[in-house]
Amino acid sequence: MSKASVIYDKFDRHSHAQGLKGHATHYCPGCGHGLAHKFLAEAIDELGVQDRTVAISPVGCSVFLYYYFDVGNSQAAHGRASVVALGHKFANPDSVVVSYQGDGDLASIGLAETIATAQLGAPITVIFINNAIYGMTGGQMAPTTLMGQTATTCPTGRNQYNGQPMKMAEIIAGLDGPIYVERVALFDAKQRIKAKKAIRKALRNQVEGRGYSFIEVLAECPTHLKMSPEETESWVKDFMEPVFPLGVKKDLTVEPWFHRNPPSFEGAKILQLAGASYEHPVRHCSGFPTHLAPADISLKLAGSGGDGAQTAAMLIARSGINEGFDATHIPSYGPESRGGTSYADIHVAEEEVLNPGSPDPQILIAFNAPSLAKFGPTVRKGGVVIYDSSVVSDAPLLDPSIKVFPVPFTGIATDLGKAVVKNIVALGALQAATGIFPKETFLDAIRVALKEKCALIPLNEEAFAWGIKSVEALRR
Amino acid sequence: MALKERPKPFLLPEYCKGCGRCIDACAKDCITAGHQINPLTGLVPIELDLTNCNACGLCMDACPEPYGLRPAHEGPIKKFELEDPAKLYGVKPSDAPEPQDVPSVVLPLPRTEPLVIKGTYASAIGAILAGCRHVYGYPITPSTEGAELMAKFLPKLDGTFLQAVSEVAAVNMMYGTAGAGLPTMTFTSSPGFSLMLEGVSYMIGSELPGVFVDVMRGGPGLGNIAPEQSDIKLACHGLGHGNTQALVLAPSTPQEMLDLTILAFELSFKYRNPVVILSDGYLGQMTGKVQLPETMLKPGVPKWAVYGDALHRKNLISSIFLTETDLEAHNVHLNAKYEAMKVEVRSESFRCEDAEVILIACNTPARTAKGAVQELRHQGVKAGLFRPITLWPFPIEALKTALHGAERLVVVEASAGQLENEVRLALSKAGIRDYPEIESVRRMGGILPQQDEILAQVMGRKEVLA
Numbered sequence: 015m016s017k018a019s020v021i022y023d024k025f026d027r028h029s030h031a032q033g034l035k036g037h038a039t040h041y042c043p044g045c046g047h048g049l050a051h052k053f054l055a056e057a058i059d060e061l062g063v064q065d066r067t068v069a070i071s072p073v074g075c076s077v078f079l080y081y082y083f084d085v086g087n088s089q090a091a092h093g094r095a096s097v098v099a100l101g102h103k104f105a106n107p108d109s110v111v112v113s114y115q116g117d118g119d120l121a122s123i124g125l126a127e128t129i130a131t132a133q134l135g136a137p138i139t140v141i142f143i144n145n146a147i148y149g150m151t152g153g154q155m156a157p158t159t160l161m162g163q164t165a166t167t168c169p170t171g172r173n174q175y176n177g178q179p180m181k182m183a184e185i186i187a188g189l190d191g192p193i194y195v196e197r198v199a200l201f202d203a204k205q206r207i208k209a210k211k212a213i214r215k216a217l218r219n220q221v222e223g224r225g226y227s228f229i230e231v232l233a234e235c236p237t238h239l240k241m242s243p244e245e246t247e248s249w250v251k252d253f254m255e256p257v258f259p260l261g262v263k264k265d266l267t268v269e270p271w272f273h274r275n276p277p278s279f280e281g282a283k284i285l286q287l288a289g290a291s292y293e294h295p296v297r298h299c300s301g302f303p304t305h306l307a308p309a310d311i312s313l314k315l316a317g318s319g320g321d322g323a324q325t326a327a328m329l330i331a332r333s334g335i336n337e338g339f340d341a342t343h344i345p346s347y348g349p350e351s352r353g354g355t356s357y358a359d360i361h362v363a364e365e366e367v368l369n370p371g372s373p374d375p376q377i378l379i380a381f382n383a384p385s386l387a388k389f390g391p392t393v394r395k396g397g398v399v400i401y402d403s404s405v406v407s408d409a410p411l412l413d414p415s416i417k418v419f420p421v422p423f424t425g426i427a428t429d430l431g432k433a434v435v436k437n438i439v440a441l442g443a444l445q446a447a448t449g450i451f452p453k454e455t456f457l458d459a460i461r462v463a464l465k466e467k468c469a470l471i472p473l474n475e476e477a478f479a480w481g482i483k484s485v486e487a488l489r490r
Numbered sequence: 491m492a493l494k495e496r497p498k499p500f501l502l503p504e505y506c507k508g509c510g511r512c513i514d515a516c517a518k519d520c521i522t523a524g525h526q527i528n529p530l531t532g533l534v535p536i537e538l539d540l541t542n543c544n545a546c547g548l549c550m551d552a553c554p555e556p557y558g559l560r561p562a563h564e565g566p567i568k569k570f571e572l573e574d575p576a577k578l579y580g581v582k583p584s585d586a587p588e589p590q591d592v593p594s595v596v597l598p599l600p601r602t603e604p605l606v607i608k609g610t611y612a613s614a615i616g617a618i619l620a621g622c623r624h625v626y627g628y629p630i631t632p633s634t635e636g637a638e639l640m641a642k643f644l645p646k647l648d649g650t651f652l653q654a655v656s657e658v659a660a661v662n663m664m665y666g667t668a669g670a671g672l673p674t675m676t677f678t679s680s681p682g683f684s685l686m687l688e689g690v691s692y693m694i695g696s697e698l699p700g701v702f703v704d705v706m707r708g709g710p711g712l713g714n715i716a717p718e719q720s721d722i723k724l725a726c727h728g729l730g731h732g733n734t735q736a737l738v739l740a741p742s743t744p745q746e747m748l749d750l751t752i753l754a755f756e757l758s759f760k761y762r763n764p765v766v767i768l769s770d771g772y773l774g775q776m777t778g779k780v781q782l783p784e785t786m787l788k789p790g791v792p793k794w795a796v797y798g799d800a801l802h803r804k805n806l807i808s809s810i811f812l813t814e815t816d817l818e819a820h821n822v823h824l825n826a827k828y829e830a831m832k833v834e835v836r837s838e839s840f841r842c843e844d845a846e847v848i849l850i851a852c853n854t855p856a857r858t859a860k861g862a863v864q865e866l867r868h869q870g871v872k873a874g875l876f877r878p879i880t881l882w883p884f885p886i887e888a889l890k891t892a893l894h895g896a897e898r899l900v901v902v903e904a905s906a907g908q909l910e911n912e913v914r915l916a917l918s919k920a921g922i923r924d925y926p927e928i929e930s931v932r933r934m935g936g937i938l939p940q941q942d943e944i945l946a947q948v949m950g951r952k953e954v955l956a
Contacts, residue, residue: 047554052554080808087796097659102667102798105674130655288607369941
């Protein structure tokens with residue numbers, strides 16, 4: 015029929031439209047791509063979505079899809095067309111995105127992307143041209159090459175050592191994401207009518223926001239099958255179709271679901287999400303705690319996962335920053351942080367933290383015996399060690415200049431009814447043992463951290479007070 | 491009522507490749523395989539005899555060529571004009587308008603107290619303030635918290651976070667969203683960044699913006715998850731295949747993670763090129779003080795984008811240039827852009843004015859080196875720190891100034907000399923021959939150089955020299 019208006023009047027991108035190239039495709043005589051292009055162009059026309067359409071050109075013979083389609087065009091890397099399509103679809107949910115891919119692209123190098131995109135199920139349209147051979151690179155074995163079929167990389171015919179053909183329509187139909195999967199062909203007038211209908215339906219499903227559709231087109235490649243165009247049509251019918259049966263593989267009736275609001279750019283909402291505060295925190299310090307160090311205090315908190323060492327570390331850093339100092343906190347991370355040891359390096363500096371690590375801390379809080387044994391000896395002379403005496407029975411011998419405070423974090427917390435507040439007991443002990451910040455500084459930080467769980471504030475305040483009392487008792 | 495007469499087919503033999511699909515389609519045997527080679531195409535077009543034609547149209551349905559078998563035009567053809575079927579079928583040029591910019595809007599943000607957050611979070615919040623609402627990623631330690639925060643925040647802002655099937659897929663989702671003209675980013679770490687490089691090369695080739703936050707970890711191979719400055723070489727000289735460069739930013743505090751992420755989006759759109767933020771495992775995980783800016787951005791749609799609307803229909807995003815001269819011209823254009831990026835150099839010189847010993851470091855090691863400078867000054871050594879913030883392009887002019895009067899040059903890094911190579915290359919390219927012998931303090935495997943190691947290098951050597 016007459017040329018769809020979606021096809022450019024002149025193919026300016028085809029070798030600058032020189033000579034015949036301005037109006038002829040780059041495809042070989044008898045190639046299936048031309049027909050698939052035509053049916054796609056007609057479907058875009060009929061649905062009236064030319065302005066909204068983004069066509070993704072793949073790698074392979076159809077890499078030059080953008081020569082012909084008067085729509086938004088984006089050219090993808092080999093195998094990646096379906097995920098590029100997702101990038102476009104989520105950027106503009108109103109766009110109509112078509113991922114047009116060959117067999118090497120979709121079923122070999124891009125298999126992971128193909129399957130994952132199908133299973134995601136977002137409404138895009140995938141047109142898969144299966145001609146059982148690599149075209150552009152010159153006749154190599156495709157993932158869909160038939161058993162026994164020769165190709166330059168299986169010169170004696172595909173055998174078991176080359177694997178077996180990928181039946182993509184069936185694979186895709188076996189997933190939950192897609193709503194419509196059909197395999198069509200081009201070899202006679204009847205098949206062409208079905209192909210055209212299927213492509214239109216696949217596109218309509220997207221326009222209506224119903225879901226992901228996949229059309230596999232059995233196409234002819236006379237050049238690399240080394241046959242005449244007519245023989246190739248027969249070959250597709252006689253040899254390909256039995257392996258790749260035609261027909262609808264999946265067709266669900268799904269109500270339109272893909273509705274996405276435009277992104278929000280509301281500053282107040284972003285600040286709320288970020289946890290930003292408009293209130294200036296009250297300062298309780300009269301100056302930097304120089305009795306501990308002239309300009310930079312190094313701490314380490316160590317325990318096992320679940321002891322709350324990271325939360326306590328965070329509260330120390332926040333307290334320092336609320337007082338107008340600089341502070342940093344580096345957690346241990348990675349495999350050992352999932353249930354094993356968990357430790358935190360903290361620095362509080364009058365102006366700027368320069369060495370955020372604490373290989374030789376001035377203050378150590380240890381939540382268990384291994385932590386105390388490991389890090390106790392690294393504490394600087396004249397430093398402070400506070401440890402959980404509920405779980406540590408034998409404390410290692412440390413340098414006599416180090417002040418040691420055994421405090422039953424777990425015992426106190428359990429008596430208060432919640433073992434998880436042992437880290438707050440530890441903070442209380444830290445405050446009393448070192449005077450790093452006034453009590454109110456810590457309490458303010460605790461209250462802010464619990465502002466979403468106000469009911470827990472009294473318990474935490476009590477735990478903090480008990481930590482202080484324990485140290486005071488040790489002093490007496 | 492008379493049926494409207496259906497058109498019979500018509501063929502310009504020059505646009506027929508002779509595939510013969512129309513031959514089977516015709517029930518009236520009007521079409522036969524040709525015998526004569528067309529001198530213009532070298533192909534053998536079909537032959538058409540319309541005596542028995544009933545205008546069923548099936549032959550035209552079967553023709554794969556857009557300008558092949560067509561409904562017969564009205565009136566006789568006088569003379570075939572090669573490049574202008576419009577003369578035959580009537581002019582129907584693309585009605586797509588000239589693409590236009592939809593401008594971005596800068597919005598005010600009320601002043602707030604500093605946040606106390608980790609580096610990856612700071613970067614994520616920076617991206618949101620820079621207008622990014624599309625983030626794609628694949629979990630990898632120690633960068634994952636960035637993706638996790640985006641997965642939590644973006645749905646509340648009607649944005650998109652997709653966990654891709656791999657880093658390869660993630661970067662190509664970025665390619666799609668960037669192609670649509672919107673800000674997009676990812677968080678990754680060294681092995682993941684390796685996987686993304688194919689996509690980075692395509693983004694550079696197609697001139698697409700996008701921000702990559704690489705929280706570097708120990709390598710090669712699976713290495714470990716502790717901090718290393720392992721990807722300086724990759725980011726500065728190995729962004730996939732072809733003639734590729736990107737601005738490479740190296741933050742050293744959580745505050746800079748935020749500030750440089752915002753800057754990265756700005757530069758990425760300014761130059762239509764990806765921007766790489768090289769962080770390190772410590773910095774990604776480190777919590778610190780972060781002050782938010784007082785403005786944020788609502789992005790528009792640039793005129794080059796393929797957004798999927800009428801205004802941008804004319805556009806093409808592509809990195810393929812089949813004609814050699816076209817590709818050469820594209821590379822000349824890219825080179826001019828890389829040259830223009832050189833104005834973006836940034837660095838910090840700390841107490842370099844009178845320094846006799848210059849330390850060079852970036853990322854977390856730069857903090858340690860700054861501490862070492864203070865300690866050295868305390869001990870009477872005139873030391874200074876030069877910290878490149880852009881690793882590519884390298885801030886060579888600022889280094890030149892810092893080196894004035896320097897007797898020693900010590901590169902402090904958590905790698906086997908990747909930063910030193912950047913320094914040497916920059917000095918060499920700038921034609922600077924007269925500089926002190928380069929000394930180094932290097933750790934690898936996830937261990938960062940410590941202050942005492944820097945002091946030992948500087949003081950130890952000093953004693954030897956004395």
